[in-house]
Amino acid sequence: MSFSGKYQLQSQENYEAFMKAAGVPDDIIQKGKDIKGVLEIVQNGKHFKFTTTADTKVQVIEFTLGEEFQMDTPTGEKVKAVAHMEGDNKLVTNFKGMKSVTELNGNTITNWCPRRPQSQSSPGFPKGARTVHIKTQKDCQTHL
Template identity: 30%
Template sequence: MAFAGRWQLESHENYPEFARKIGISEELIEKSKDAKPINQIQQNGTTYTLTTQYPQRISTNTITLDKPCEIDLPTGKKGIVTVTKQGDQVVCKMDGVHMTLEIIGGKLHEVIQLDDMVYKRTCKRV
């Protein structure tokens, strides 16, 4: 999988609705809705480190495939996520959230589902 590298948000669908559903404040939603954060993904075997540069902060999470890992959530809280590889996809599951990451046409596609809400992000390599 060629996930390693720098990726910048190119487009997203349903961000404000999803952000509200997970408890992000209206003030932070307004500040970040047009932001184009950069994700730096590093891989060492089955361990991935994701550093995201948001306008208001930098977040770094390290996960190992097939092992529960503690991560920082967009709400500022911590959570436990289990990440697996299924074919060409990376699949993350946590407390009712299901997320897939896949490279399609050279772009990183993320689909995050929480209950009936689906949030989609597309990132380009930079």
């Protein structure tokens, strides 16, 4: 299953609490919560290119499955990450002790950071703030 396409942000659940717990400043959280960004994914085999356009900011992340790459967090921190596939529709990225799952179902991509058992809770993430769900819908007219 190919992730390639352009996706428009549809909804965000628990965005503010998650970002606050991640250490993102309030002004950046407030700007980000109302922006309906566009995510373009180009997949060529095991190589991915994610281009996120939100307001006037464009962020590009390129990586190959199983190989370490660098990405920026919402706070601007550069972190090392590794991504791999689970099945044919889940892209899992591990970085800074966190796990991010990007799941493709039909024309919808859902991205979330799964909750961990209490014994593995990330410092600074109160219960309930450890998960964020972001749904995007493919714009079929601009599908690659």
